[in-house]
Amino acid sequence: MDPLPATEIRARGDRLRRRRTAVSVTGAAAAVAAVALTASLLGGGVDGSSPAPATTSPTQDASATTDTAPSTIPSDVPLAVGLPPENLDGSPVEVSSAPGVEPLELCGQTVLDPGGAVDIVGVTYSGGEDYRERTLLLFGSDAAAADYLSGNRGAVSACPTTLDDANGNVLLVEPVDAQIGDESFSFATRFQNAGPLTGLSVYHAVRLGSTVLVASQAGETGNTAQSRASRATDAGVAVREVVAALGGPTIAADPAPGTTIPADFPLDLDQVAMTGDGGEKAGPAGDAPGLETITLCGQDIWPIAPNERLASNATGPEYADSRELVRFLDAEAAVNVLTALRQRVRSCPSEPVEGGTSGGGRVHAVQQVDLGYENVTFAVYFGDGGLGLTVYQFVRVGSGVLALAESSEGNEAGIAGTVADLTALSEVLAPQMCVFTQDGCPG
Numbered sequence: 001m002d003p004l005p006a007t008e009i010r011a012r013g014d015r016l017r018r019r020r021t022a023v024s025v026t027g028a029a030a031a032v033a034a035v036a037l038t039a040s041l042l043g044g045g046v047d048g049s050s051p052a053p054a055t056t057s058p059t060q061d062a063s064a065t066t067d068t069a070p071s072t073i074p075s076d077v078p079l080a081v082g083l084p085p086e087n088l089d090g091s092p093v094e095v096s097s098a099p100g101v102e103p104l105e106l107c108g109q110t111v112l113d114p115g116g117a118v119d120i121v122g123v124t125y126s127g128g129e130d131y132r133e134r135t136l137l138l139f140g141s142d143a144a145a146a147d148y149l150s151g152n153r154g155a156v157s158a159c160p161t162t163l164d165d166a167n168g169n170v171l172l173v174e175p176v177d178a179q180i181g182d183e184s185f186s187f188a189t190r191f192q193n194a195g196p197l198t199g200l201s202v203y204h205a206v207r208l209g210s211t212v213l214v215a216s217q218a219g220e221t222g223n224t225a226q227s228r229a230s231r232a233t234d235a236g237v238a239v240r241e242v243v244a245a246l247g248g249p250t251i252a253a254d255p256a257p258g259t260t261i262p263a264d265f266p267l268d269l270d271q272v273a274m275t276g277d278g279g280e281k282a283g284p285a286g287d288a289p290g291l292e293t294i295t296l297c298g299q300d301i302w303p304i305a306p307n308e309r310l311a312s313n314a315t316g317p318e319y320a321d322s323r324e325l326v327r328f329l330d331a332e333a334a335v336n337v338l339t340a341l342r343q344r345v346r347s348c349p350s351e352p353v354e355g356g357t358s359g360g361g362r363v364h365a366v367q368q369v370d371l372g373y374e375n376v377t378f379a380v381y382f383g384d385g386g387l388g389l390t391v392y393q394f395v396r397v398g399s400g401v402l403a404l405a406e407s408s409e410g411n412e413a414g415i416a417g418t419v420a421d422l423t424a425l426s427e428v429l430a431p432q433m434c435v436f437t438q439d440g441c442p443g
Contacts, residue, residue: 004299005026006102008418012096016088018108019368020034024288026305028358033093038158038327044191048165048171052366058142060367066201071118071138072119072138072235073118073119073120073121073136073138073211075095075121077095077121077124077136078120078242078245079095079100079122079134079246080093080094080095080123080125080134080243081240081241081245082238082241082242083123083125083132084125085126086396087125087126087141087174087353088126088127088128088277089126089205091154093119093123093124093125094123095122095123096121096122096412097120097121097122098120098122099114099120099122100122100123100124100133100134100184100214101133101134101135101203101214101215101216102216104189104203105162106155106156106159106162106171107155107158107162107171109155109159110166111155111156112152112203112205112214112216113153114135114137114394115150116139116144116148117137117138117139118139118140119137120135120136120137120138120148121135121136121140122134122135122136129219129220129387129440130217130219131216131217131218131219131220132215132216132238133215133216133217134213134214134215134216134242135213135214135215136211136212136213136214136246137211137212137213137214138211139210139211139212140210141210142209142210143235144210145209145210145211145212146183146207146208148207148212149183149184149205149207149212150183150398152205152330153185153187153205154427155172155368156185157174157329157332157333157336158238159336159415160172160173160304160336160337160340161173161299161340165228165296169191170191170192170299171189171190171192172182172187172189172190172192172304173187173188173190173205174187174189174190174304174305175187175201175305175306175307175328175329175333176188176232176236176305176307176329177307177308177329177409180206180236180239180240180243182202183206183207183208184204184205184206184238184331185204185205186202186203186204186205186235187203188200188201188202188203188232188301188305189201189203190339192299192300199218199219199431200218200219201217201218201222202216202217202232203215203216204216204217204235205414206239206243206291208243208246213239213242213243213248215235215239216237217234217235217238217241228312235422246258259276259310260327261308261309261310261325261400262432263325264433265284265310265311265325265429265430265432266429267283267284267311267322267323267325267429267430268283268284268312268314268427269429270425271312271314271321271323272314272316273314274314274315274316274317274319275314277317278316278317279314279315279316279317279319280310280313280315281313281314281315281316282312282314282364283310283311283312283313283323284312284313285310285311285312286308286309286310287309287311288310288312288313289311289313289322290303290309290311290312290313290322290324290403291303291321291322291323291324291335291392291403291405292322292326292405294392296345296348296351297347297348297351299343299344299348301341301345302341302403303340304326304337306326306327306328306339306401307325307326307327307328308322308326309325309327309331310326311325311326313403318408318409319407319409320405320406320407320408321405321406321410322399322404322405322406322407323403323404323405324402324403324404325400325401325402325403325429325433326403327398327399327400327401327436328400328401328402329399330399331337331398331399331436331437331438332397334396334398334400334401335374335396335435336398337396338374338375338376338394338401341375341376341394342406344365345364345366345376345378346366348364349363349364349365350362350364350383351364353382360382360384360385360386361382361383361384362380362381362382362383363379363381363383364379364380365376365378365379365380365381365415366378367379367391367415367419369419370433371395371423371424371426371427371430372430373396373397373426373430374395374396375393375394375395375396375426376392376393376394377391377392377419377422377423378391378392378394379392379412379418379419380392380410381410381412381415382411385411385412386411387410387411388409388410388411389407389408389409389410389411389412389414389415389418390407390408391406391415391418391419391422392404392405393423393426394421395426395429395430396429396435397433397434397436397437398428398433398434398435398436398437398438398443399436399437400433400436401427402429402430402433402437404422404425404426406418406421406422420426425434
């Protein structure tokens with residue numbers, strides 16, 4: 001794991017501050033007196049239910065929202081709750097009319113851009129390698145705020161990786177399950193070049209009636225799954241505190257029923273423990289080893305940080321049976337994961353072997369499998385007939401992905417048999433993943 005040089009870290013922070021976008025407020029909105037930030041401003045829910053009708057009192061209908069909704073955000077809005085009073089350089093941490101969170105360029109689209117809001121306030125904290133930024137956007141109606149949230153959620157989900165033009169690194173974009181409810185989405189970004197780089201940014205966007213709170217927390221952290229999860233948890237706690245201070249509803253800390261991996265999921269079904277032959281068996285457990293990092297043409301394509309994970313692994317002499325069951329934020333995120341896997345395998349059909357030990361290089365062969373569920377199956381072997389074969393199968397059901405890998409001292413001739421073994425296992429396990437679908441599986 002290679003840390004970024006201190007000069008690059010400082011330069012990145014400078015870029016964030018320089019590129020911060022200002023949003024102009026219409027003359028009519030500027031002329032309106034500041035209105036208290038009450039329940040009329042925070043009229044929507046984030047409890048996992050559908051958006052409430054856009055009303056400013058229990059008796060008003062939705063059509064009145066545009067005429068009566070507040071047009072400015074009060075200057076004393078508690079957006080800085082939980083932040084230190086001073087930055088590292090001694091300057092005060094203050095709420096201002098400038099946005100706090102820097103928009104991102106992901107796959108050619110700008111996300112979290114404050115444009116379209118009728119009023120905006122923001123706050124930033126800079127503590128060396130600790131950057132915390134928040135923006136509160138006010139829209140003309142609940143519907144406009146909901147559209148902003150939905151559009152940005154879709155753009156983020158559609159871009160699992162993108163090239164960061166500022167420094168030439170690849171930016172990995174991964175969903176985060178902050179359990180803030182349906183009227184929110186969260187994700188993390190981290191950099192990768194030849195190997196993983198230290199540094200992680202976590203973003204949250206939460207709709208509260210006609211307002212949207214956007215928050216980010218960035219800093220240097222290790223690139224282990226545990227360190228990333230810890231940073232994401234800390235950021236989620238901070239967002240909950242801000243939502244509560246803004247007068248938003250209490251956010252449930254527990255996931256909705258049916259969205260977690262069942263405790264009795266038989267991930268190790270028929271998995272052979274070769275401990276008597278010097279092998280090892282671990283799992284099923286959330287912290288058990290699963291698939292090793294898969295790198296094709298210099299780019300890591302697995303693992304992709306999920307919201308929840310279960311793994312089981314069995315090894316023996318020249319053999320490994322690795323399995324993971326992962327759950328993502330929603331079905332759209334899981335679809336994007338499989339789409340990215342499929343595209344990357346097809347774009348890298350072969351590559352030279354590092355050190356030149358195999359004249360035929362390493363071949364990545366996509367396998368067509370009719371499983372009844374969306375899947376990506378491919379084999380990795382040596383083109384010159386050398387020993388070493390791994391077959392991977394990724395199966396999606398709703399927001400869940402089953403990842404299987406079987407490695408042996410085989411070659412191209414063993415692909416068909418290994419694919420058949422993995423497919424037979426998937427045929428048993430995939431139907432039990434229907435808990436990750438909204439309405440269950442048909443039939």
